[in-house]
Amino acid sequence: MISDDTLWAVLEATWPPVSCERFGPFVWREGAGGGQRVSAASASAPVSEDQLDLIEARFNSLGRDPLFQVRDNSVAFDRLLDERGYDVVDPTILMLSSIDRFPMEVPDKVYTSWPPVAVQREIWAEGDVDAARVAVMERVSCAKTSLLARLGDAPAGAGFVAVSNRIAVVHALEVNVSARRHGVARAMLALAAYWAREQDATHLALQVTQANAAAASLYSSLGMKAVGQYHYRKRSSPPRET
Structure with missing residues (x-):
């Protein structure tokens, strides 16, 4: 617990x-x-x-x-x-899940890298994750990486994940409007979990506003549970x- x-x-x-x-x-x-x-x-x-x-x-x-x-x-x-x-x-x-609930394999067309590349910054900016929020990611001192997803040949989503005390937390998960409902967010979360396993994490956590019912429903479908608010x-x- x-x-x-x-x-x-x-x-x-x-x-x-x-x-x-x-x-x-x-x-x-x-x-x-x-x-x-x-x-x-x-x-x-x-x-x-x-x-x-x-x-x-x-x-x-x-x-x-x-x-x-x-x-x-x-x-x-x-x-x-x-x-x-x-x-x-x-x-x-606040939502939390055991890493074991996520697939063990790396999903297609999603990648990790640090530091984030220009196209990730562009995707974040479109979702109001501005330079000051990217600066938050840059000052994280624990294990961290950024996530990049493609849909076809086009960049489609970006995210950030870091691990502390064996808990990986996903932040700034953004999917281009044109790429939504195509499994992009699901693939990025699967990659976050895969990367987190390599950092010896046991759980994956994130935060979602109550107004974002679609995202909360997706996270619940992946086995994530509400543990606080x-x-x-x-x-x-x-x-x-x-």
């Missing part, structure tokens, strides 16, 4: 912020534009009103809008943010008056 703490540590090791530090009951992250996952603060202990005031002030002093990642066991913190007018953004499911909280309007 993989503990929640282990899984969260692996997720951060395979998609790391530029810096990370304790700030009262929070983990404070600097993401350098690399997206919500590397920029949100999260609570690692109960949060008081005064402690929330302090971290809001820190966000504001740095010219950043307050952004929090709320994990499924942070019910009281979630309620506090709701009372302050923070909206729920991007509910996300989180969402973000941020304000879309000025703070409520109390």
Whole structure:
């Protein structure tokens, strides 16, 4: 059984912020534009009103809008943010599977390489995985590789996978719109699992937003199970008056 703490540590090791530090009951992250996952603060202990005031002030002093990642066991913190007018953004499911559920052979027309080549960067850019997110991949210090898929003779998909504590995590899995529903994502996940076995990984994990029902259905069909969830909280309007 993989503990929640282990899984969260692996997720951060395979998609790391530029810096990370304790700030009262929070983990404070600097993401350098690399997206919500590397920029949100999260609570690692109960949060008081005064402690929330302090971290809001820190966000504001740095010219950043307050952004929090709320994990499924942070019910009281979630309620506090709701009372302050923070909206729920991007509910996300954590999915996990044993590597043994994936094929043992290398699928056709999918490849691993590091560093990623120009065409992978183009595919990512079309899916809003910009240069700052590619920089997240570049600063990963554990075993890592990029994935490239072709459909016919044309590049069709790109992804990134890294391994920490024998858990491989797939990130930035993007398939060209014209190549969807042709098994491209399935083939890239099979390659990720094959590569991860060679790194002595025992499990494969990923994250998918609840809104992406098609992708979640695909991952479930491959034997991946939901093992946790989180969402973000941020304000879309000025703070409520109390």
